Amino acid sequence: MKVSVKDNTEIVSPVVLRKYTYTKKILQNYQLYLFILPTIIYFIIFHYLPMYGVLIAFKDFVATKGIISSPWVGFKHFERFFDSYQFWRLIKNTLGLSVLQLIVGFPLPILLALMLNQIRSEKYKRFVQTVVYAPHFISVVVLAGMIYVFFSNNGLVNNIIMIFGGEPISFMAKPEWFKPLYVASGVWQETGWAAIIYLAALAGVNPELHEAAVVDGANKWQRILHVDIPAIMPTAVIVLILSVGNIMNVGFEKAYLLQTPLNQPSAEVIPTYVYKMGLQQAQYSFSAAVGLFNAVINLILLIAVNKFAKKISGQGLW
């Protein structure tokens, strides 16, 4: 760079020079920028334009007027949502469902990974893995369909209950059964898949640690406690941060499919409410406001949890 300044007849200011090298850098790799261009355009159109479009939450959106010329109304829609009788019920259902899911769904994959890691025969281990990963690939529609047929009044589960002399339960009609069904089916479908990441961490444990522990007289149980669990802690922390940060993002697709007119009181969560108010009743501005409220809470939670985790364990997402 120094050389070029000397050789130039005109004196080029450093700023211009820097700009010049930047454009040169970009031009040199112009094909790479062409590679990313479609993806950047995609993100602008389908992710950043909606973020701009969320302005309708503060307006009375009229389709014919468009986003810009619809009149501003401030926090009207938010106030309507906070004041509605639905508000606390939705919060309670949404949080209740995801907290239950977190409490049950977070430790189980860790347990499964620790158990699988103790299988000595490689062949058997691979077989078990193949089986427990399989439900992950079942579509949410099929999963919901399975729940309906298994838990119907004369379905498999009630047959089992009756064998043990119990009374049949109409699961799909009882609000109190919605959460357990939702969480249990999630456990059935995702535990195996979620264990992969921990198995990867366990595979990275230095075998010498285990050998040393054996020499010191540690049994399997003690080695799990003092070697394996510390080894997967960093992974577990990241997974925990991500799931707490997503706590308001209830798996909308499944919740919607599992709703029946009778279990509605506990099955209505914020995302399904947004869908119904917005797309079924065309209250665009109102449901955009509800959706925005949800997204902001989520973002705040994620930032808070990340900060907290950083303080406690020294690691975070960023």
Add this chain to the structure above:
Amino acid sequence: MNVLSFEKTKITRRSKEDKIFDIINYVLIAVILILVIYPLYFIIIASISDPNMIHQGKVWFLPKEVTFEGYKRIFNDPKIWIGYKNSIIYTLVGTLVNISCTLTAAYALSRKDLYGKRIIMSFFLFTMFFSGGLIPTYLIVKNLGLLNTMWALILPKAVAVWNLIVAKTYFETTIPNELLESAKIDGCSDAKFFWKIVLPLSKPIVAVMVLFYAVGHWNSYFDALIYLNNEKLYPLQLILRNILIQNEASTQMIGDLDSLAAKQRVSELIKYGVIIVASIPLLIAYPFVQKYFVKGVMIGGIKG
């Protein structure tokens, strides 16, 4: 002598504890296996058993009073076939779009000499943590005139950030810089290098991406639910939803039956049957491709 015997008992005690541990572990794993497999197995036997037998709790391990009526009716229903055809088209076209965008962008982002890389990456990453939400996205799709076209299912899902990260990590760790430098000396352009050298070296990640995206397309119903209202365009999952959840077995399927009881009986059979029919492509492919999925999660896990 004393010391020796002490050592010995310690060793035997330890192996006994480990034995108990192993037994408990194997028993628990066997229980887990049953819990995972049995529901799937039950669907298969229920789809060919007389529904009355199921209601009476007589079907447990083997099908009873085998009947193929459910499958017959499913295969005779044009809706299922239309759904199948649509799902295949959406999966093929959608995955092609996904792959072309994701791999090219991921490769560009994996290059150390890409100026502005960090800014572009955070521009993408931010969308993982905040989004405009359902309604604004819907309005965009509507304003672009994509409603009731297959592009409404494909374009809004063109790139998944997570897959982008996985592919980028793969390129970063497997394509040596020296390769690029020597290719450059030979006058190879970036595009040519990507096409002729990077892609052939990256078959595993291409497989992983194809599988992740294809399964996503095949299994999704929600975009179709909100963006399509023309039944001829419905993917299989949406038709499944109507049969399984809404209890709307089409009139072609059970219209010829007179009594309500017979209708219910057959629609039950149909439900078990469509679950199998819809899952068959995945069930067949799964054991062969499973290792690629796992690889994908592992690569993502290292980074995440």
